[in-house]
Amino acid sequence: LYRLLIQPLKNELKEVVFILPDDRLHGLPFEALIDEKGEFLVRRHVISYQRSFRQMVFQSLKSERTQSGFLAAFAPDYTGTSYQAIQNSLEEVKQLSKAFQGRAFIGKE
Secondary structure: HHHOOOHOOOOOOOOOEEOOHHHHHHOOOOOOOOOOOOOEEOOOOOEEOOOEEEEEEHHHHHHHHHHHOOOEEEOOOOOOOOOOOOOOOHHHHHHHHHHHOOOEEEOOO
């Protein structure tokens, strides 16, 4: 799968790779793909999954049927790790949890 999906683009990849999977690719753990040297993709790139509009609509409809009024938002503390927070995620989590009366999980929580 690495040869088909990643290798044709490998010279274009930056440190952070944004994946917008569709259809059957939703279940594929891209970070576990192995390159021609036997290294996992996650060793050289930070993998960030983005949801397609179609998936967001499907999940939204499913959520409305099963758990109306539920929101949990996360803004982890990445201090001391090689990861970094998504820009403005803390502010977004605070605003979303307030607007939708949801629960915010911030920092180590």
